Structure formats: structure tokens, C-alpha cells
Amino acid sequence: MKNTILFLSFLLLNTFLVEANDDIYSKKFTYQTLSPYQKHLFEEFLADEIPTGAKIEDVLTDNTSLRSKTRLAEALLFRNAAEDKEKAIVILRWILKNQYQDENTKIYGIWKTSINNDKFDQNWREFIGCDLIIIRNKFRHLLPENIIKDIETGIIHAAKGAFKRNVAPDYTNISIMSAFLMEYVGTEFGLEEIKNAGLKKARDIFKLYQSNKTFSEFNSPTYYGVTLIGLGLWRELAFSKEIQEMGKALEMDFWHETTNFYNPNLKNMPGPYFRAYGMDMNKYFAITGTWIALAVDDEKLAPLPPKKGPKYGEMSNLSTIFNVGLSIPKADLAKLKSFSKPQFIARNIPNNYKGDSIKKVTAMMNKDWMMGALWGNKRVWEQIKTGTIHWKTPDGDIAWLMTLGDGKTNVKVSKTQMSIFANDTQPNSFEVFVYAKKLTKEAFTPTKWSLSGMILGINTTLKITQIDSIDDKKLHENYAISDEITGIYKITFEIPAYWDISKPLVEITPKK
Incomplete structure (x- = not known):
């Protein structure tokens, strides 16, 4: 009582x-x-x-x-x-x-x-x-x-x-x-x-x-x-x-x-x-x-x-x-009507999906671009997006980068950078998905991805093994992306055996 x-x-x-x-x-x-x-x-x-x-x-x-x-x-x-x-x-x-x-x-x-x-x-x-x-x-x-x-x-x-x-x-x-x-x-x-x-x-x-x-x-x-x-x-x-x-x-x-x-x-x-x-x-x-x-x-x-x-x-x-x-x-x-000011956000989420019972969220909000990340999830589910970057392109479109909830990676962001880590399942590869209008394979180089309205600096020792254009008919079925769009690419990185999971696989730095 x-x-x-x-x-x-x-x-x-x-x-x-x-x-x-x-x-x-x-x-x-x-x-x-x-x-x-x-x-x-x-x-x-x-x-x-x-x-x-x-x-x-x-x-x-x-x-x-x-x-x-x-x-x-x-x-x-x-x-x-x-x-x-x-x-x-x-x-x-x-x-x-x-x-x-x-x-x-x-x-x-x-x-x-x-x-x-x-x-x-x-x-x-x-x-x-x-x-x-x-x-x-x-x-x-x-x-x-x-x-x-x-x-x-x-x-x-x-x-x-x-x-x-x-x-x-x-x-x-x-x-x-x-x-x-x-x-x-x-x-x-x-x-x-x-x-x-x-x-x-x-x-x-x-x-x-x-x-x-x-x-x-x-x-x-x-x-x-x-x-x-x-x-x-x-x-x-x-x-x-x-x-x-x-x-x-x-x-x-x-x-x-x-x-x-x-x-x-x-x-x-x-x-x-x-x-x-x-x-x-x-x-x-x-x-x-x-x-x-x-x-x-x-x-x-x-x-x-x-x-x-x-x-x-x-x-x-x-x-x-x-x-x-x-x-x-x-x-x-x-x-909801006007952007106020940039802010960095961190949250602890009590969540029972496979992985940590408390999952870590970090996000950075800027007026023209933003990013967010999830640490501690091992559930394989296409509805989960563990890392995202969104930005506005010169023609007003919204372009983005995404890592899927496939249980392979942990992601965190700072105010200026996204860091992707391997989790303890020791995957041998992982994927990053990118959408922008009129995107071509040539946009992706080992150190810089030149995208409409955004340059992404890439810091990694990993080898990119594939750069694939995604058939939009599979977006909803395979990736839980309902958007009617073309211009999505999947970039596959190879992870060496016995990778030190304390080291980031890739560091991505947005430059608007």
C-alpha cells in the first residue's frame, strides 16, 4: 500500500x-x-x-x-x-x-x-x-x-x-x-x-x-x-x-x-x-x-x-x-516548424532485442544534415537501421547513407564523424547502402565518396570488394525501404580474419 x-x-x-x-x-x-x-x-x-x-x-x-x-x-x-x-x-x-x-x-x-x-x-x-x-x-x-x-x-x-x-x-x-x-x-x-x-x-x-x-x-x-x-x-x-x-x-x-x-x-x-x-x-x-x-x-x-x-x-x-x-x-x-540549433544526443534504450539489454544511441543534428547510430544490437532484422546519415541535396532532395540491422556491426557517432565497428560475432564482411539521385559507381573511391550535396571522407584499411547497384524492386522485401527511388548502391567491405573489434572498421566524416 x-x-x-x-x-x-x-x-x-x-x-x-x-x-x-x-x-x-x-x-x-x-x-x-x-x-x-x-x-x-x-x-x-x-x-x-x-x-x-x-x-x-x-x-x-x-x-x-x-x-x-x-x-x-x-x-x-x-x-x-x-x-x-x-x-x-x-x-x-x-x-x-x-x-x-x-x-x-x-x-x-x-x-x-x-x-x-x-x-x-x-x-x-x-x-x-x-x-x-x-x-x-x-x-x-x-x-x-x-x-x-x-x-x-x-x-x-x-x-x-x-x-x-x-x-x-x-x-x-x-x-x-x-x-x-x-x-x-x-x-x-x-x-x-x-x-x-x-x-x-x-x-x-x-x-x-x-x-x-x-x-x-x-x-x-x-x-x-x-x-x-x-x-x-x-x-x-x-x-x-x-x-x-x-x-x-x-x-x-x-x-x-x-x-x-x-x-x-x-x-x-x-x-x-x-x-x-x-x-x-x-x-x-x-x-x-x-x-x-x-x-x-x-x-x-x-x-x-x-x-x-x-x-x-x-x-x-x-x-x-x-x-x-x-x-x-x-x-x-x-x-516541428523550424530548426532551432545543432545538438548532439545520447540515449540509453532498455531493449530486449538480441544483444545488450541497454542499447546505446548517439545522434548529431544539424540543419542541413544529421546522423545517428546504434551500439549493442545483434538482432538480424531489416527494419533496424543501425547507422544513418541524411542530408539535403542542392535540388532539395533527401539523400542518405545507411547500415542495416544485420547483427554484424556496432555504430557510434560523434559531432563530426560516424565510426563503424565489428561486433564480437567476427563477420567477414559488412555493407553500407547509399542513396542519391544520379549516383554512379565512380562516386566511391577509397578515401572519398563524392555525392550530391555531400562529401563523405572515408578512413579505412579495409578493401572494398563490391559496389553494386540495387534493384529497387527488392528494397521493401529485403531492406524494409518503401521509398520509391532509384540510385541506391551497396558497398561491401571485406573484414580480415581475427580483426581487433576495438578498432573501427571505417570512419566516415561528412563534409557538407
């Missing part, structure tokens, strides 16, 4: 300090209060989901995403124009009949990802379940009682399935939504064990964040956006006052961290990326980019592609974001 009181006292003090020191910009969206730019994004999403002349039944195909269609129903109810309600009811009836409700299976409580080629994704409990909670809370007056009843049945199954799965607090975006799903359903429907599990998970997430003031799923242009949605759900719809206050405190602190790692001149976050589907938010749709676009409310400042392109389906998150609303410190909002 004493520990609980101390924890609550700390929480309330932390929340008070956040609110006392930050002037908060908050906005609860309605369709009528959307700005012209916000409305444009929203209507473009709806037009993509329901093309002109199409019937709602025509878009509910066996291959479409049930998650995006749940958000489509949510969006139609949010707008509530002529026939929107009727279309949403058709969608919801279709969604609600496609949940696995057998308690004796591992997939209990999930919804199908699609009717055909179902991936049996356990995260669909949280994704669809949380959107159904929003629909139940905000739009039940627009829906027939039998739909509301089926929604309630569905979210109860989802919460029970989430309870059985018990995702760990370091699975950041899913654990935050799971805590909300269980606390909400458990409270609303008198399921004490599930409610308490949700509350405990929320406390564990909060405690883990406080350990190093970071989330474990660190610096993801996509999943940071989901994390903000989850914290918005805590703030707006959780029953527990404790979860509401934890959500507000985490949300404000998380905006600080996000804006520290955002360069508005390049309209990107630097690496390293613990999870990423691309290298340039101007060329693929990332959910964090959507949050920033809505916050700055200016197409010229928004880190979104100028037209529909890779990962456009992530724009379905507009529905959820509009319904949880925006709450951001005004100082952080200003940092």
Missing part, C-alpha cells in the same frame, strides 16, 4: 510539473472544425477507400484489410454526411462477423487481417478493438443497438485474448494499446481480473519508460505514431484516473523526445531506427509524419509525400487521430 501511495504521489508530481512547465496546445477535432489542409487529407483518404461510383459492398473484398475498413467506418461516422452512417453500418456488420471467438485457440479474440491470406496477426485485437471502442464511445447514437451489442461482444473477446497473450511492456505500441483495451473492457463490463491486468500493464509501461526516459521500441517513424495514438486513448477514454494521468505525463514527455529527434528542415527523424519501413518520410507514409502534418497544419511543412505512394494505407490512422485529438506542448509544436 505504501509503495502504491508513493507511486501515485510521484505520478501526480510528474504530471503537475509537465503541465506547469509547458503551455499545452490541445485540439479536439470534429469534421466541421478541420482546417482546409486537414480536411483535404481526410477526404483524400475516404476517396481512396471508396472510389467515385463504387458501392460500399464493392470495397469489402476478400483481399482488403479489415483494420483499414474498421477505420473507414470510423471515418464515415466522424464525417456523418449523407449515407455515411448507412455505409458504416454495412462495414461494421462485415468486420464483426470476422473475429475468432474460440477461447481454446492461440488466435482467440483477433480479427482476420483479410478474408483471404489471413496472417493471423495477434495485434489485430488491439488495432481493431481500440477503434471499435472509439466507435462505441463516440458514435453509438448513430448505430443500431444490435451493432453496439456485437461491438461489445467483440471487444470483450479481444480483451480476454489480450489478457491470455499478456504482451510485454517493452513491445511499446501494442502494450500501450493492450493496457487500454483491458482496463476499458474490464471496467465497463465488470471483468475485474482483466481490468487489473490492464492497470498493471500501464504501470509497468510507465515504470519502464521512467528507467531511461525512453520507450523500448525506439525512434520508429511508423510506430511512434501508434504510440501517440495509444497514449491518446489513455488520456481520453481510460476509466482509471491513474491511467489518464500516466497517459498525459507520458504523452507530453514523448512529444519532447519526438521533437528532439525531428529535423523540420529535412522533414525527417535521424537514425538509428529500431523499426522503420523507409528512410525518407517525404517518400513513404509514416504515422508519425501524419501526426506532425496535422499538428503543423501546413502542407509545406508536413513530412508526407506530395501524392499517394508507398504505405499510403497508413493514412487510415487519420480516423483514430482525429478521434483521440491532439495534445502537444506549444514549445514542441514550434520545434
